[in-house]
Amino acid sequence: MDLPVMPPVKPMLARSVPEVPEAPGMSYEPKWDGFRCVVFRDGDEVELGSRNDRPLTRYFPELVDLLSTVLPRRCVVDGEIVVVTGAGLDFDSLQLRLHPAASRVRKLAEETPASFVAFDLLALGDRDLTGLPFSERRALLADVVDGDLARVHLTPLTTDPVVARDWFTRFEGAGFDGVVAKPDAPYEQDRRVMWKVKHERTADCVLAGFRWHKDGVGVGSLLLGLFDEDGVLHHVGVASSFTAARRRELVEELEPLRRDALEGHPWRGWAEAGASGAASGRVPGGQSRWSAGKDLSWEPLRPEWVAEVRYENVAGGRFRHMSRLVRFRWDREPASCTYGQLEVVAPAELGRLFGGSG
Structure with a gap:
């Protein structure tokens, strides 16, 4: 694997605040209740990296197969692995996927297939995008991720804090943790430069x-x-x-x-x-x-x-x-x-x- 941004990547983080912040250039997304995951694809190679540097690749073979066909041939995408049910996000089922037995992993991949939600693009082709402002990275991400594909989603985004506050309340029942606010700034690994508002x-x-x-x-x-x-x-x-x-x-x-x-x-x-x-x-x-x-x-x-x-x-x-x-x-x-x-x-x-x- 030879990409402009190489694993491991420590994802950019958020610090907790009591209410949805407002500032010029701020963007808002739902906060997903899943496993944070940075996807590295270089041709036929796909690696799923976790927040704590533990590889997730072996636990989600169905995502490896899926992402190897829907993502650009050379890219690095930050996102979240989730299990979606008719009642919302199911974190318990997601936890069960981390099983040491390969046979069990394959069985669960069929019974409770995971989905991937993309919310940032760190590299594309030979370009390292981490130095670009978020608005430019997001625009490029929207061009390369087809939000209509089954089990691969582009996270919703708004620049309106009123809409963000509505999401905070309306989508809690579906299993969302809250709302994330992002400044229009470069991607900084392992730094709390975003804000999160969580239910308490x-x-x-x-x-x-x-x-x-x-x-x-x-x-x-x-x-x-x-x-x-x-x-x-x-x-x-x-x-x-x-x-x-x-x-x-x-x-x-x-x-x-x-x-x-x-x-x-x-x-x-x-x-x-x-x-x-x-x-x-x-x-x-x-x-x-x-x-x-x-x-x-x-x-x-x-x-x-x-x-x-x-x-x-x-x-x-x-x-x-x-x-x-x-x-x-x-x-x-x-x-x-x-x-x-x-x-x-x-x-x-x-x-x-x-x-x-x-």
Whole structure:
């Protein structure tokens, strides 16, 4: 492979802001809920690069075949790999695609074929385009990506902040993370020169355990649960990102809840069986293709406290990203922490964005 922009490429990033920014020359796009991917094509060679430099090529053979026929023979395209369903974007199905067995990869490629959404063009032919302003790169991208093709899409774009705010609300139900705002500037690898506005809500959860921080002396994350209609406490995610001082404070605060914590604990079966998943409901651990050998052992706490946390969205009954602790709610009973409090957003059809090809 010999391209003017060679792998690995660290994608340009965005920093979070509370509302859609406005500035001359700003462009806006939906924020996709998938795997960031930079596609390198040089003739018959196609490589799919991820944000963390781990190659995605072997996991999405159907995209390799597709992109080798629809993209220009020599190009580098920044975009997102997604799985599109009738109800919106399905991140859980996308995660399942990262499987070590080649036979499983082929089977999933047929059952849940992925799509690619292009939103930037870094190289074309012998030209390195990263020094051009975004508006020029986008115009060239629109010329080379056919937005009507099945499973290859050119991301929608607007320069109107009013439209961007409408997208932020209207397309959330389809699985979009929010809105990205882009300045009319060159492409800068691994720098947060864009802005992102993401959905954020709060929920009251049962505090049922914690994990130690890697420093071994503080709390790294709090394990959170919600009750379903049958009274089963499911693990829904963690709250983390504490300062060093707060991590040490939490050790002292939670100490009373550690005494006899497994006695009657709803996740006792999982704690005693390790990663076998013996407990009912969703449980807080077990190695996965994402954990990459990390220590997922946890300390149980008597489930007597309620933690109010700030989260972005929910997928598969869990918080899609790590949440942040707002406060402990002494005025709430753990039994009141149910899935019913989570805001359910009605799905929006992807056809609003892609027409028939969605």
